Amino acid sequence: MEPPSPDYNGAEAVLNLQPSSSIPITYHPPFGPHDDLILLELDQKLLRDVLHQRVTVRGQPEEDAVLCTESKTYAIKSVGTSNSVFLIPPSGQFNSLESPICCDENYHDPQSVASVIKIATGNMELVEVAPKLDKLRSLLFENPYISEEDVENGGTGRDGRKEYRTV
Amino acid sequence: MQIRVKCSCGESNCPEWAVVELQGMVEVQSQFQDRLHNLHIGLLCRPSASSQDQTYTFTVGYHELTGTKQPLKKPLLVLRKLKPSRDAGVELEVIGIIRHRILFNTRPMALISKPQPAVKKNKGSEQIAAQFNSVP
Numbered sequence: 001m002e003p004p005s006p007d008y009n010g011a012e013a014v015l016n017l018q019p020s021s022s023i024p025i026t027y028h029p030p031f032g033p034h035d036d037l038i039l040l041e042l043d044q045k046l047l048r049d050v051l052h053q054r055v056t057v058r059g060q061p062e063e064d065a066v067l068c069t070e071s072k073t074y075a076i077k078s079v080g081t082s083n084s085v086f087l088i089p090p091s092g093q094f095n096s097l098e099s100p101i102c103c104d105e106n107y108h109d110p111q112s113v114a115s116v117i118k119i120a121t122g123n124m125e126l127v128e129v130a131p132k133l134d135k136l137r138s139l140l141f142e143n144p145y146i147s148e149e150d151v152e153n154g155g156t157g158r159d160g161r162k163e164y165r166t167v
Numbered sequence: 168m169q170i171r172v173k174c175s176c177g178e179s180n181c182p183e184w185a186v187v188e189l190q191g192m193v194e195v196q197s198q199f200q201d202r203l204h205n206l207h208i209g210l211l212c213r214p215s216a217s218s219q220d221q222t223y224t225f226t227v228g229y230h231e232l233t234g235t236k237q238p239l240k241k242p243l244l245v246l247r248k249l250k251p252s253r254d255a256g257v258e259l260e261v262i263g264i265i266r267h268r269i270l271f272n273t274r275p276m277a278l279i280s281k282p283q284p285a286v287k288k289n290k291g292s293e294q295i296a297a298q299f300n301s302v303p
Contacts, residue, residue, distance in 0.1 A: 010185075011182075011183060011184045014187070014211065015185050015267065017211065017223075018213065018218075019215055019216050019217055019218050019220065020213065020214070020215070020216045021212075022210050022211060022212035022213065023211050024207055024208075024209075024210055024211075025187060025207075025208045025209050025210070025211050025225070026206060026207050026208055027203040027204055027205065027206045027208060028204070028205075029205060030204075031203055031204060035248075036247055036248040036249075037245060037246070037262075038245075038246040038259070039243045039244070039245060039265070040243065040244045040246055041241050041242075041243050042241060042242060042243075042244060043241050044241075044242075047242060047244070047264075050244060050261060051174050051176070051177060051178045051261065052174070052177075052178065053171075053172065053173060053174050055172045056169050056170060056171055056172060057169070057170040057172065058168065058169050058170070059168060060168060061168065065170075082190075082191075083188050083189060083190050083191075084188065084189050084191065084192055084193060085186055085188045085268075086187040086188070086189075086208075087184060087186060087245070087265075088184060088185040088187065089184050089245075089262075089263060090182045090183065090184065090263070093182065093262065093263070107205045107206060107207065114185065114211070115205075116187075116208065
């Protein structure tokens, strides 16, 4: 493990906090509800699929969304927490457009601190479910361009997915 | 409808985020409500001199919390919802990963007098002291 440099800030500073040392935690300049930030809990195998861009989220607006890998379907559950979960991004992400507002003792120079971007109210969890093959079948039957071989293959596989995308 | 989950960082370069988790809420004093940005929340401290010891303290105002850093059984990915253009659909992008959290799940201890930091003082602990003096 390489020794962390003393001028770390952001998540690196928290994760590499050395024994007998401390770091101030502050609100990030763009701190806010940030509803566009979502936490997704994954096991190691799925993690690899996501990081290699092998998953998609699917569903009609009125349905519950599912997450699909190449071979499995997962229901997406939203799990809330009553704890305060302070999210601290690495330095460099969410670079501030604003300069520090004022310099009295309640505020910090953003260079020497770890800043919280958002307090998460929960996260998403995945539960493996059976794929909605009925739906796939009905979607495939709606489409006049499907060749007979595809229907005989049970409507799964690459062609099935391609049709789904056009809906 | 299909939403692609994009990841530009790859498996080895996904930036790791930090999480500090505590029970209950941190309330902001009313005079700071409308100017949170860069506002001091508390001081995170690793008081032990041992590198094995994963005990942390978090001092918020007059309260000191004690907690530990623990690896998550399952990591959390930080996704951001994107809408690249008006015609394009929504996309999700992986912007970080959370593998550890520093969890403070005990009741806060009230600090009655000015804290006597057991650790070498740095800029941060002076700031806390300053905040203590300023609170009526």
